[in-house]
Amino acid sequence: MPLLEIKNLTHFFGGLRAVHNFNTTIEPGEIRGLIGPNGAGKTTVFNLTTGVYKPTQGQILFDGQDITGKPPHQIGKLGISRTYQNLRLWGNLTALDNVKIAFYGRIRYGLLGAFFGLNGRYEEERRIDQEARELMALLDIEQYADMVVSGLPYGIQRKVEMARALATKPKLLLLDEPTAGMTPAEMEETMEFVLYIRDKFNLTIWLIEHKMRFVMGLCSHIQVLNFGEIIAEGPPEAIQNHPEVIRAYLGTAVT
Ligand SMILES: Nc1ncnc2c1ncn2[C@@H]1O[C@H](COP(=O)(O)OP(=O)(O)OP(=O)(O)O)[C@@H](O)[C@H]1O
Numbered sequence: 480m481p482l483l484e485i486k487n488l489t490h491f492f493g494g495l496r497a498v499h500n501f502n503t504t505i506e507p508g509e510i511r512g513l514i515g516p517n518g519a520g521k522t523t524v525f526n527l528t529t530g531v532y533k534p535t536q537g538q539i540l541f542d543g544q545d546i547t548g549k550p551p552h553q554i555g556k557l558g559i560s561r562t563y564q565n566l567r568l569w570g571n572l573t574a575l576d577n578v579k580i581a582f583y584g585r586i587r588y589g590l591l592g593a594f595f596g597l598n599g600r601y602e603e604e605r606r607i608d609q610e611a612r613e614l615m616a617l618l619d620i621e622q623y624a625d626m627v628v629s630g631l632p633y634g635i636q637r638k639v640e641m642a643r644a645l646a647t648k649p650k651l652l653l654l655d656e657p658t659a660g661m662t663p664a665e666m667e668e669t670m671e672f673v674l675y676i677r678d679k680f681n682l683t684i685w686l687i688e689h690k691m692r693f694v695m696g697l698c699s700h701i702q703v704l705n706f707g708e709i710i711a712e713g714p715p716e717a718i719q720n721h722p723e724v725i726r727a728y729l730g731t732a733v734t
């Protein structure tokens with residue numbers, strides 16, 4: 480059974496058709512790529528998948544369940560997590576606190592804890608602290624845990640955001656331009672990192688990227704969007720030399 484299946488997804492922003500008849504089937508463990516020129520509709524596809532927008536038309540099935548039109552927190556609980564094209568971290572908080580934020584959605588003490596003393600809460604708080612630090616250690620960023628996030632190198636901030644996305648124990652992780660703003664060396668390192676987290680956390684990964692070396696090196700199957708429609712798809716070799724893809728990127732170097 481595929482982990483994610485999207486059928487005939489269409490989305491309008493007013494009169495603008497941002498996504499038109501988008502289809503995909505992603506198998507567990509896969510690293511899947513979504514590419515296309517600026518404004519092609521890539522982020523919108525992710526926003527529809529995570530419930531930020533309700534699709535105008537179409538169906539999204541995740542892990543055998545119809546999640547079409549469900550709100551983001553429910554979709555998150557079912558096991559889809561993401562990072563953003565523009566980092567969304569709390570700049571004034573420490574790296575650790577940014578990761579811990581993701582754990583609070585799973586807190587157990589609830590209302591009863593508020594009535595029946597603080598012990599449960601302290602216990603829960605300590606557990607979250609420990610789990611967040613362990614997660615950061617796995618990602619090799621534990622040394623930054625207590626530093627304010629806005630002062631950290633960009634590549635590390637990206638890792639903090641990934642740690643936060645992993646805290647909810649997702650099955651499917653969506654990465655929207657994970658190497659935007661990175662140096663070539665940081666990009667190489669991120670390629671290794673994506674493979675590492677895929678294996679370590681048993682993930683399926685769906686990623687958007689403009690850097691062809693990154694996409695071609697990681698993905699087994701790539702879909703190309705242009706003006707909201709899929710214009711090509713297949714393995715990296717087929718995409719690289721596809722005339723439609725070259726035309727869509729004309730004026731932009733395919734590197
Ligand atoms: N909330 C919104 N309201 C209105 N129009 C939107 C909204 N979000 C996106 N769009 C428009 O939808 C189209 C697709 O945008 P989207 O952000 O999905 O593109 P993208 O492929 O992610 O581009 P980029 O590579 O620049 O990130 C664009 O024309 C964009 O201006």
Ligand SMILES: [Mg+2]
Pocket residue numbers: 521522523564
């Ligand atoms: Mg985008």
